[in-house]
Amino acid sequence: MLQQIKTAVLLPWYAISIFTGEKSFRRNPILGSVRLNRRGLHVWRVKLAARIVAWRRQYLEYMISDDDRNAYDANGYIEKRDLLPPDLFAALVTEIENLRVPAREMYEGNAVTRRTPLTPDVVKDNPAIKAFLESKEWTGLIRYIGGFDVEPVISVQTIFAEATPKGKGKDPQTNLHMDTFHSTVKAWFFLYDVPMDEGPFTYVRGSHKLTKRRLAWQKRKSVLSAQNHAGGAFRISPGELKYLHLPEPTAFAVPANTLVVGDTFGFHARGASSRASVRVEIYASQRPNPFLPVVGLDTAALPLVKGRKQVIPWVFEDLAVKLGLGKQKWFSVGRPKPGEPVANGKG
DSSP, X not given: OHHHHHHHHHHHHHHHGGGSSOOOSSSOTTTTOHHHHHTTHHHHHHHHHHHHXXXXXXXXXXXXXXXXXXXXXXXXXXXXXXXXXXXXXXXHHHHHHTOOOOOEEEEETTEEEEEEEOOHHHHTTOHHHHHHHXXXXXXXXXXXXXXXXXXXXXXXEEEEETOSOGGGOOOGGGSOBOSSSSOOEEEEEESSOOOTTBOOEEEOTTTTSOOXXXXXXXXXXXXXXXXXXXXXXXXXXXXXXXXXXXXOOEEOXXXXXXXXXXXXXXXXXXXXXXXXXXXXXXXXXXXXXXTOOOSOOOGGGSTTTTTOTTTHHHHHHHHHHHTTSSOOOSEEOOSOOTTOOOTTOOO
């Protein structure tokens, strides 16, 4: 009875959420309705979001070259090797290696993800980092693929693969998946060579395209997820890739100074590492409301937000934990250098 009253009171919010980035079939009884998804609710959201992002990208085409735009259209990602001149790249790596600023870690299976935020206080003391973050080659690609002329969430990311005891389980990020029901962008600028056997990023070429088979697959997944009260980051098996007429994943075992920017509506995963390994990269992501019809509504224009999009959610997470309203996901680990293990980590 109480649940029915709660649902009735929150029904207007649940309805409004249809036009947000909410992806879970568990939290919202409208999005999680088996009947509505059989009638095409999820597919309608997918198609509408795709039309809107295509419209927004028309206004951002000037930010990238024709070759890069064609590469994205064909593959769903853009790969740029030797992105920076050798002297600037060497200076950038030196500055990153010497960072000692507050960092946090997340633990998934036997993998550890560390984020070292590049806040304004960090950037002002590191000219090579500042030059890189402001470079048009970096910013234009993220904004075009993401479909918004806004500042992304930026940090130095360290991935410790096979970093915890075997009992911790498999890293779920090694399963091929899509992040959500609409185009989003993630970028990785690799500071060191990425060997094939040390968990390179992988992406299924062309899987960002909204084909008839992909839409049919999305509909089946939405109905199953509604039935099972599941989340919205759908996984895909090798057999399903064949049904969608998609190739095997491309593994980005790339040299240092390589940038990869991808649309994570496409299927991607962290490659499995055959041994304990460490990967350090500059990482960026961007996921505003997919239904916004404007390209430049940026929260970074607000006071104290610019350059702090990585740390602000941690402030709210800490508050939720103190109030008993949530669980800790990102754990403070002090001030380790990127790539440097810590002895007191949760994992």
